[in-house]
Amino acid sequence: MEPYEHLFRNFSRYDICFSPEEILAIESLFVQRKFRKNQYILQQGDMTRHETFICRGLTRTYEVDEKGVEHVLFFGPEEWWVGDLYSFLCSVPSQYNVDCLEETEVLQITRSDLESLYVQVPRMNQYFRILFQNAYISLAQRASSSLSKPALQRYLEFQEKYPHIGARVPDHQIASYLGITPQSLSRIRRQLAG
Amino acid sequence: MEPYEHLFRNFSRYDICFSPEEILAIESLFVQRKFRKNQYILQQGDMTRHETFICRGLTRTYEVDEKGVEHVLFFGPEEWWVGDLYSFLCSVPSQYNVDCLEETEVLQITRSDLESLYVQVPRMNQYFRILFQNAYISLAQRASSSLSKPALQRYLEFQEKYPHIGARVPDHQIASYLGITPQSLSRIRRQLAG
DNA sequence: CGAAAATTTGACATGACTCAACTGGAGTGG
DNA sequence: CCACTCCAGTTGAGTCATGTCAAATTTTCG
Numbered sequence: 001m002e003p004y005e006h007l008f009r010n011f012s013r014y015d016i017c018f019s020p021e022e023i024l025a026i027e028s029l030f031v032q033r034k035f036r037k038n039q040y041i042l043q044q045g046d047m048t049r050h051e052t053f054i055c056r057g058l059t060r061t062y063e064v065d066e067k068g069v070e071h072v073l074f075f076g077p078e079e080w081w082v083g084d085l086y087s088f089l090c091s092v093p094s095q096y097n098v099d100c101l102e103e104t105e106v107l108q109i110t111r112s113d114l115e116s117l118y119v120q121v122p123r124m125n126q127y128f129r130i131l132f133q134n135a136y137i138s139l140a141q142r143a144s145s146s147l148s149k150p151a152l153q154r155y156l157e158f159q160e161k162y163p164h165i166g167a168r169v170p171d172h173q174i175a176s177y178l179g180i181t182p183q184s185l186s187r188i189r190r191q192l193a194g
Numbered sequence: 195m196e197p198y199e200h201l202f203r204n205f206s207r208y209d210i211c212f213s214p215e216e217i218l219a220i221e222s223l224f225v226q227r228k229f230r231k232n233q234y235i236l237q238q239g240d241m242t243r244h245e246t247f248i249c250r251g252l253t254r255t256y257e258v259d260e261k262g263v264e265h266v267l268f269f270g271p272e273e274w275w276v277g278d279l280y281s282f283l284c285s286v287p288s289q290y291n292v293d294c295l296e297e298t299e300v301l302q303i304t305r306s307d308l309e310s311l312y313v314q315v316p317r318m319n320q321y322f323r324i325l326f327q328n329a330y331i332s333l334a335q336r337a338s339s340s341l342s343k344p345a346l347q348r349y350l351e352f353q354e355k356y357p358h359i360g361a362r363v364p365d366h367q368i369a370s371y372l373g374i375t376p377q378s379l380s381r382i383r384r385q386l387a388g
Numbered sequence: 389c390g391a392a393a394a395t396t397t398g399a400c401a402t403g404a405c406t407c408a409a410c411t412g413g414a415g416t417g418g
Numbered sequence: 419c420c421a422c423t424c425c426a427g428t429t430g431a432g433t434c435a436t437g438t439c440a441a442a443t444t445t446t447c448g
Binding site for chain 1: 257259263265267279280283312316317319320322323326327329330331333334336337338340341342372373
Binding site: 389390391392393394395396397398399400401402403404405406407408409410411412413414415416417418 | 423429
């Protein structure tokens with residue numbers, strides 16, 4: 001499927017349609033790019049110059065703490081936006097790494113182009129508003145769950161919510177996403193199996 | 195201070211200005227309301243009919259799990275929006291309770307009025323987009339922290355980020371916000387003091 | 389003042405972590 | 419095709435942070 005189709009399909013999920021001129025403006029401001037497996041879209045410490053929409057593939061967003069331990073924050077499959085929003089908006093170095101777990105095709109937009117897009121196509125504000133609303137709701141549920149539920153239950157919730165991701169990602173990265181060690185996840189899996 | 199002043203001051207924090215007609219539209223769609231201490235703005239299981247902007251006072255958003263344990267998700271001081279967004283947007287019963295820890299003055303808007311506001315004042319999309327962006331960033335940092343850092347450090351982060359809230363809220367609610375028991379928080383405090 | 393709530397403390401239990409060793413499969417080079 | 423290595427995953431033993439239960443103490447507030 002052609003990359004822009006993914007993007008416009010995502011717009012239409014939120015019942016947001018654009019005029020032909022707007023479509024041209026949108027297409028002219030995004031840049032298409034392809035990453036190989038294990039390649040980095042963004043590295044901790046770098047300036048975030050683009051926000052990135054995933055058309056195909058799978059990414060992971062993670063940070064490395066003072067002790068050198070990786071913490072996976074999100075997986076980014078098709079039709080997700082990835083990037084360090086804080087870094088992007090506030091022009092500070094990124095706290096996060098984003099790398100590709102599979103060969104990945106993306107569309108990218110720079111901050112100044114996004115701002116010009118908001119002016120040219122005001123309805124983009126609506127699109128991103130809804131997007132952030134949803135992201136916020138989903139993150140609130142995850143945060144609540146991580147504060148109050150044991151690892152077993154969080155694992156089950158993850159499996160239920162992202163069955164397709166669970167199958168594409170090694171266990172130790174799922175453990176990191178859940179905030180537990182690979183050993184703990186392994187024991188949880190044994191407990192579920194037995 | 196007059197309630198609408200708080201609201202417009204919040205708009206202006208994001209460099210968003212409105213024409214006199216827009217200001218009239220905004221003022222006509224929000225309803226002013228006052229809650230006493232301990233009164234509920236929203237109860238778990240109810241339909242969320244309004245989103246609520248806090249002009250004065252302090253709220254807490256919490257949920258009650260299967261075991262009957264309360265989990266505080268957010269505190270809502272002046273110039274915060276509170277409410278169960280998911281319930282509000284999707285017209286499902288709320289998962290959360292919002293009550294007032296102090297006497298609280300708010301401005302409320304219903305879903306249909308907010309939708310009509312987006313049409314009458316398209317720039318409101320921009321305002322809420324930025325609001326959700328920021329809320330999302332802040333929540334992502336909290337979620338990351340709750341997954342990877344010990345309780346002591348989370349407590350210190352909370353104190354640093356919301357010093358004014360820490361002073362206005364009983365400890366056991368801070369403990370709940372941090373995802374630990376009041377006993378654990380008490381021990382952490384002793385450790386810090388000694 | 390007196391009741392109720394908040395906080396602290398102690399003893400013990402438990403879930404998750406750490407460290408270390410082991411297993412098993414995927415790739416690599418002889 | 420067979421070692422060999424590498425990495426993910428598993429398992430075990432001991433430790434630590436935090437939870438649970440119960441009780442004492444302090445604070446709040448009618």
